[in-house]
Amino acid sequence: MKADAATRRADVTALGVWLALCGLTVATWLVGQAGVGGAAVVAALMLSVLVKGQMVVDFYMGLKRVRGPWRWVVTGWLVAVLTLIGVAYWLGGH
Amino acid sequence: MQYRSQAVAKPYFIAAIGLFVGQILFGLVMGLQYVWGDFLFPEIPFNVARMVHTNLLIVWLLFGFMGAAYYLVPEESERELHSPGLAILLFWVFLIAGALTILGYLLVPYAGLAKLTGNDLLPTMGREFLEQPTITKIGIVIVALGFLYNIGLTILGGRKTVVNLVLLTGLTGLALLFLFAFYNPDNLVKDKFYWWWVVHLWVEGVWELILGSILAFVLIKVTGVDREVIEKWLYVIIAMTLITGIIGTGHHYYWIGTPEYWQWWGSIFSAMEPIPFFMMTVFAFNMVNRRRREHPNKAAVLWALGTAVMAFLGAGVWGFLHTLAPVNYYTHGTQITAAHGHMAFYGAYVMIVLTMISYAMPILRGQEASDERSQVLEMWSFWLMTVSMVFITLFLTGAGILQVWLQRYSTDPIPFMAAQEKIAIFYWLREIAGVVFLIGLVLYVVSFFVKGGRPAMASAADTA
């Protein structure tokens, strides 16, 4: 049962992704608890969102192995939105 | 024609085209009055011509929608219409009520018409697009209820398809939202607030469901693509329409006394309103490219594709142009609005009704498709009307941009009438484009009476 083995492996991957996502979420919460702000914190948070988002896109939505531009559309959305949010925060800081 | 009762659609289509001609004639009168103020004064003042132009549009589109429903509902439900007699009765009621109302506009001063029809008892008159005397509005409700009863029972008693259910949802919404035409609060903010529930939620909400289902029906017929594929698209388009269109109402609430958050809601959601129209364009071309048969009615295919493109341009792009609150602050109520209104109504609703007529009318007259000469003429009329509408829109857009600049944006704004004089050249050009549109419309009417050429036959149908 090749399909069985493959989906078992996918289960393990999904668990690993879940742990990573939870870890990054807790980290985000800790940043909030610490009450810190500023350009470096914004950049770090946006980067962590990018990583989390891309993990969801690749392993949960399953776009990693999909033919065509579909994965890049969502990645592009993440990059564009997060970058522009960063720009807006940078503008607000001046 | 698969079901005999589909024939009731025919008088509806004929009335729609007749009123369409009337609408365009009054449009030309009004277009001329823009530059020649007392043309036909005092017989037909500008405000009356405008009222007739817009009311006729709405009435003939309603005739078109009802005709389309009477044609497609039996075929989709796979049974005869519940009551063809009721359909014919309501046709005459609606036509006579509509004609009397238009005559009232033309023959009696508006205030006199209000008095004559007892507007005091339940005041509903005097608001743009809803100028009809209260008694006419009640008549519209009765016709709508009878119509919904008729097609509702047909649908519920027969095969239930997505096309049918989306159409029924759209038509029910149309009837329900019209009830807000009777709500006429003294508070001007509330008045405008609910007025848009009729006007906006019609054309940017439930009418889009009607448009989507008619387009889907015609595409299923002329392309032979699997119903499942087309229905899937229809679902997504409808969902997107409702998500963006309902809250998108906010783009009418910017500076009329409503809370400030409408500026955000209206801007964000209505900025997305082009998406379902864009999907519709992709959808229509996709389906025609994947067609599994060559339908002999080339004209209908052309109208269907034209609808998808022009609806996106007129409703989507030209709507987006002035939908964001900071832009609308300057463009509100200028010729930009008129430009958008013309192309959106033509591209979305005029063209979908003409698509349906183009597809169904030959069948109602006993042919699968019109003769070749007739179709060539019809396609000529398509291009004349569509291209001239593009020019009308461009000229009005030019007028609007100049108007915004001269009257509102420049450091030294000039008064309204002074600005109007300076943009008169655009109004002349628009009137010329309007004459070309009329020529196209005349050719369209003539195309129904032309015969000959190779009789259109199903050419190698179902190659799949």
Added chain:
Amino acid sequence: MDMTAGLPAATEQRSLPGDFAIWIFIYAELLVFGVFFLAYAFARSHNVELFDAQQRFLDRNTGAINTLVLITSSFLVVRAVNAIRRDAAAVCARWLTAAIACGGIFVALKLGEFHAKFAAGVTLSTNTFYMFYLSLTFFHFMHVLMGMVILAVVAVKARRGAYSAASHTGVETGASYWHMVDLVWIVLFPLVYVMH
């Protein structure tokens, strides 16, 4: 539509999971949310003090817990999809039910948050920050409800045996939509609750 389902899923290039139409819908939704996020960010850049001051009043702990809840529910949905690829329909239905339960926890916590705000007299007109907070989270909230309805339909159908390893486009369709709801919240939580 999905011809490769049932084959070794993890090794080869395949077409989009689920129905193509749902992806068009997902992209359109992402666009709407993206514009909404940017409107928030740029509106903030004109009112930095207001946004930063008001943000302190949000219930960050509940926001974080809700993030974990949604991430977990997404994980459960992945397990459901993997289960149906093994032809285990009953298992698939159970994972989906668990995911819906997580959605229920999210909804309950969110309602508590809304209740606290409304009890404190917050409305859409309180200030621009709260206008965005309420609009964004409520709009997302509606998507959670919608996603739960979709998952519930899929779960019921799975229990009835409507899906198999060879044919389970419906499961993937519902799963894809749910992941989108999760993805959007992953951006929303740090943006609205944490970042200043």
